[in-house]
Amino acid sequence: MKLGFIGCGVMANAMMGGIIKAGLYKPEDIWGADPFEGSRQKTKEVNGINVTDSNVEVLENCDTVFLTIKPQYYAGVIEGIKDHVTDKHLFISIGAGRTLAYLAEQFGKPVKTVRVMPNTPAQVGEGMSAACPNEYVTEEETQRALNILNAFGKAEIMPENLFDIVTGVSGSGPAYVFMFIEAMADAAVNGGMQRKQAYTFAAQTVLGAAKMVLETGKHPGELKDMVSSPAGTTIAGVRELELGGLRTTVIEGVTAATEKSIAMQSAK
Known part of the structure; x- marks a missing residue:
């Protein structure tokens, strides 16, 4: 199994670093897509992963994919990848305010998705993340997501209706x-x-x-x-x-x- 990131910003790189350090994935098994060459180059230098400017290429190579983009870009990014999503894909979304209902509407079809609210201490391996899977995610896939999130801190399953208080606290x-x-x-x-x-x-x-x-x-x-x-x-x-x-x-x-x-x- 391979891991992908759509978006190679600060939080994405912090997550990649924790995941690699924990030994969950090797750098060669991680793909990251970003439209900016500078972001791709920095990610390559810091974490040694595969980088591309194509979001679709990430989907073609990975079964678990983080959406680590700013909330305002979600609609456009999902529009560009939704026709390439298959039953093998598990998405982990960290977009603030992007609910499971919103993601389902954007994809327009059943897609396995885990909504996550992380925080900035993930950058030093001490993040606190709340995770909420939708109805299509299996127990094994939920545990896979938690294992990944725990690589850069702690993570717990939380009902989506508590995500606003999670935002206020952590x-x-x-x-x-x-x-x-x-x-x-x-x-x-x-x-x-x-x-x-x-x-x-x-x-x-x-x-x-x-x-x-x-x-x-x-x-x-x-x-x-x-x-x-x-x-x-x-x-x-x-x-x-x-x-x-x-x-x-x-x-x-x-x-x-x-x-x-x-x-x-x-x-x-």
């Missing part, structure tokens, strides 16, 4: 975390630490705390309590964050992003 979430890291680093600089060192301390702290949640299985509140000694420094900091409405602000931010995702789909 899709947009890296931006919230970057802001938190920046704020922690600013405080460190205010206290006398060098800027570069401040970013390292703040980012590594976030990374370590996140791993503790995932690997211990403990509730985040329990982990917070473990480090909050009576009359200590941590509980003093927690008090100030609570006074500033940290939790409420984060909840409102995620909610706003979710509502925007819903509004963008209804506006299409």
